Amino acid sequence: MHVAIFGTGYVGLVSGTCLAEVGHDVVCVDIDQAKIDGLQRGVIPIYEPGLEPMVKANHAAGRLKFTTDAGAAVASAEIVFIAVGTPPDEDGSADLQYVLAVARTIGRHLRAPAIVVDKSTVPVGTADQVRATIAAELESRGVDIDFDVVSNPEFLKEGAAVEDCMRPDRIVLGSREPASIEKLRRLYAPFNRNHDRIVAMDVRSAELTKYAANAMLATKISFMNEIANIAEKVGADVEQVRRGIGSDPRIGWHFIYPGAGYGGSCFPKDVQALARTAAQHSLEPTLLNAVEAVNDRQKAHLFDLFVRHYGAAGVLRGKTVALWGLAFKPNTDDMREASSRRLLQQLWDAGARVRAFDPEARDEARRIFGEREDLVLCDTDDEALQGADALAVITEWKQFRSPDFEFLKRSLRDAVVFDGRNLYEPAEIEAAGIAYWAIGRGRSI
């Protein structure tokens, strides 16, 4: 099938590549000329495991093209995806300007009947807006071309995006047109062979499904962080509590890890946008607001532990902190809303310097922070420790899981580790003579 995808970011590039991988003819469109030029030369703008060779192979095979020529892409496509960003507006609602700009572009260039598929995460009712925008453009051109707008929210996880795309848990399709569902069923057939993963529904339910999924996951994290904070006060170990509750199949093991808060481009903005939708309909989003408030407080928690250890924030002036991790989670270079950013700012505000290491997010950190005296971006985790007083761990990359504690003890002048992801056993690390502060592990009584 001939497919055009607007937006060549995490979602657009990965989805486009996977569709090309199974034999479809895909054109990825972006307004970012530098990104498109780079992709044509084989420069992949993001880090995702397995993505680079797949992009290169499909590009070389001619099934995956990159362009800024929106007109040509729309004119030759029977299915047009919208996968542009939907960042939060000032009031927390989703900013639809990029989605609607693409809708206008589609309306201006459509030549033959097509299905427009919204993959961006958008508030309920957006498909109607996209439909009206395209229809208005067609009308102003004086043409009548058949099209449908389908909601097909994306559930891929950064860090496992290719795997998620090739083997999705479910493919949600929202449309009132059985023919559209049928056509997308054929598009996705190569991903749907083992058992039927397609969940067809009405458009509004599909739009809400994406927000419900992300809000549920964010709720689990904030819930566990609240339990962690209680554990810390009452002298319990949240890691043992986690093991105690995860074994109940109604609760399950997934997403009950306490830590330094969730980040990324999705949970924070989607929880906010859903709360905004509720408020717009005169509903008090009590739970969603609490999920967000707990997360916001949690992002500051690791710094609170620094203050507890040193007795006052002022003691941090002139200290050097090694920071392991910058990305919002492992296996990505994405630092949007990352907890590391809050901690960095707090450490800098307190007058500390940071030596940071992340296996993939170094370039992204340099892009965000530029050159600054109080930040050294290191090439290895050991290099970050050189001359450091303390270590903070904020992203649970696998390589941080089993450090040599004796080496850490010798490297860190103050022999203290602040662990925002509960990677270590307190008894083990403390046996090496290191003071250990983690999340919800009963330290304050």
Ligand code: NAD
């Ligand atoms: P992104 O910021 O990585 O990429 C968006 C791309 O769209 C950019 O390259 C930008 O230049 C391009 N763009 C903007 N306007 C355009 C236009 N008019 N025409 C063509 N391209 C244009 O965004 P992302 O992380 O891929 O997210 C895209 C959408 O998918 C969002 O709604 C997001 O909430 C949702 N989503 C993201 C993830 C994720 O893990 N990143 C997962 C599921 C859903």
